[in-house]
Amino acid sequence: MRALVAGLVLVVAACSTPESGGTAPSKAPAPTGLKIEEVAGGFQHAWDIGFLPDGSMLVTERPGRVKLVRNGQVTPVDIDLTDVQVRGEGGLMGLVIHPDNQRFTICYNTVRDVRLVTFRLEGAKATKTKDLVTGMPSNPSGRHSGCRPTLAPDGTMFVATGDIAQARNPQDRTSLGGKVLRIDPETGEGAKDNPFANSANANERRIYTYGHRNVQGVVFRPGTDQIFSAEHGPDVDDEVNLLRKGANYGWDPSKGGTQSRYDEDVPMTDLQRFPDAVAAVWSSGTRTEAICQAAFWNGKLAITALKGTKLLLFTLDDAGKVQNVSIPDELNDRYGRLRAARTAQDGSLYITTSNGTDDKLLRLTGGV
Template structure:
């Protein structure tokens, strides 16, 4: 049954379970009932991330180097200089995080030379660059495996999910920022003082929190816990949800210890033969992959969007972070196409973006899950 609500299009559909994902996924769970999906705004092109402002507005990044301000149902382009953004393939303007002061935000994007984090100050609908927070993250000219999403942690540090740019040596090279989860000071871009390799003489290594990743799409922090989770693209198998452990190696090594000159995607996502101490995923998709994207905690569940899978996945976790079951809300299962961004709003609702490339939408989810 569908109901139309004047404030926006809201679907209230009796939901059913979707087939269980493959791999080491746990049992499927009944999909939540009464989930409401509101179309807040439309007309975006590859909406990539969402940032919430103190006045109730939202910033939405678009991969083709645009930022839109959404407030009171109105969508206004932000006046910002993004001429140095290189938009190609998977690359362009990507993640964004709003700083606690509500005036600054840091965005991540490809240039002709690198992937970088840049901080801007917002005044109304105009944004002015204040600093290059972190430069030198590797970039593939094709844009492949660019990452890149910043998120502020409860302790005030900034975590940055990066891709390996499809270069085989990057994930295991701790002097290279590709294929990592970084943890940095949001004011200086330097590694946090208590990072696992804080004593290194190499500045890049000091920034690393975890390594051995392929193409991390997001990091999220579990409320009232010290747990952080990442969502990561696999090759043709094994998208992964990982519980991040300080200094952990997550086992992706398409260079086979530097013996392979290209990018061998037939290696395991977590290669326990080469790295017996590698951290195993708490969930993997098996085959086929879903192309999971950003993660957010919502009503106690770990909510993760899927691009290829065109769905939202709701993971129930135990206290140790182990996945107990996965539910697929029917209201979003292949109804809006590719889903990318996922951010929990201050009011507790969940905001998503579609990423189909034409008339993409900003969606708001409410209801018990």
Template sequence: MRRVVGFAAVVVLAGCSAESAGTAPPTTSPEGLKVEVVASGLTHPWDVGFLPDGRMLVPQRPGRIALVGKDGRVGEVAADLGDVAARGEGGLMSLVVHPDFATSRRFTTCFNTAEDVRLVTWVLDGDRATRVRDPLLAGLPSNPSGRHSGCRMALDNDGNLLIGTGDTARANVPQDRGSLGGKVLRVDLDTGEGVPGNPFGDRIYTYGHRNVQGVAVREDGVVFTAEHGPDVDDEVNALKPGGNYGWDPSRGGTVGGYDEDVPMTDLERFPDAVPAAWSSGDPTEAICDAAFLRGEQWGDLAGVLAVTALKGTKLLLFTVTQEGGVHSVAVPPELDGTHGRLRGAELGPDGALYVTTSNGRGDELLRITRA
């Protein structure tokens, strides 16, 4: 049973603070949001995948996939996930339902193993999933502690699979185009191979990233990412094929260890690096997943980029420009510290925004609409 916890009436969206605004000014909106708890009792749910019959697949970091019914009841997919290595930030992460699921019954997951981060494609039969492409893609670097071993997937407008990866806290990885870490990859959803037209002729779409947590595709095809900074400067980036996003904790290979005192986008070392569309400055929010709001039901929020925040325990709403910049930022009070750490963000087939919490115990799947 869904439980309404927001306001059903029209309320005012509070403008965000200067700290939350980062490099863009705060803004206000004349109407509020309604937040419903669709399901609870989850553990670090990372993502949401929507099935044609109205059910949802929700991967949980410890290595379980919840099957959430239209009535909010939570079951579990029977699947062999024994090789998931859930350590620190790593474990079972992103999930994508294939566009042809109605006939193929396929979905793809991304998770840490003891050796790497890999993608596996499954077929769902009732509440049981069987591996049919194992792996779809392997060899993404992983840190034994799980640090910066993330994996966020999304489909572009051509049905290709975009994969945002972390640098595994290894200094040389972000700038090394021989590594799949610290990158955004673009691959064929059926084969895992690079897509023709990729800028370097392989799987890499962009490089020089620290720890990509969110990938969202605008209606015109422009890809935006949300990325964790070190102590400062979380970033929202608009991707340019082949772009270098300027993270280099090795300082060109001149220092040992993992030097996080370098700029998040080092325009001095890399003058051609792509500047961030938005940066949090200090403090960081630990921004996470991202999704564009679409449909008439969103009113003046249609086209806004919604980004979850873990440390910031809020939802940030970015008004983005046609050129890929950020015009302004707002924080709705209904999701400002009200549900703890927010991780996954996906627009559902009903036009609502679905968000997952990541507090570790009793986590929730939320449904967000205009009030």
């Protein structure tokens, strides 16, 4: 049934209705004056980007490599990642550089778990300093691994995780799967003012929001306290969510714990089972975009799409409601699958392709 529905083709405006109903945002004209520079190529499933103060960048590759990009030249980082398990959607994933510009934290699958590990960078060599968080659940197939860390303006670290396609994880607050975590970037413990900070369970103390399926990125709207996430739906209903501290986002393939089977026919936001769950501010509806990382660029919320092979630009009102969506022609099925999206200090937007061979690091300017 869902496969039939997913086969229907609708324009972006028609498939942008939030799950709570209401008026669909309009399809906006694409931005003009967009310039795309191919900064570097030759990557394999380039997963995330981190900026260094000298203008160079670190790029992670899912097969378990970190590359240093400086002036268009790509140098492999000397780093021990022999414990990375690369399978399916799993492997080396997200990256975030610490404020000291010397350390970075990456997220990856091992044979036992998904974990956050911090390294210190010296030149093109990285040395491990800390297992920041271990024990995040991992599917042997790599399915729904998440996992992307991002530093918040208040200095905490937000971590987007996947539910690893296990039915009970999203609603189980003792599991780190299917969550957005908020942790201390030095200790890996839950931030002291988290919603469940008084819990006896260390995992629950790390949780900021729960009831997610496979969160691909978290971003903070400049000048506000608004936090947005991008999340994969099953074969429909990819979601953009406005995160609220301690909130449930309503994904429950266990149907209230009544079954162990991973039932993907449940709603992405099950408002009947969870009346207080937070509905998405945007849903792809019957399309499968497989939206990925989110970044704010030129005042808009920019989100990459894997299956959709495009960049989506969301115009938001002051409350965070989506007003319209535009798709730049220059990135609409021109480069294939788009994954990473990070805004540089100079205001340009960097994105990566994720096609598996000769993937690109792209720099976007203009587009206003």
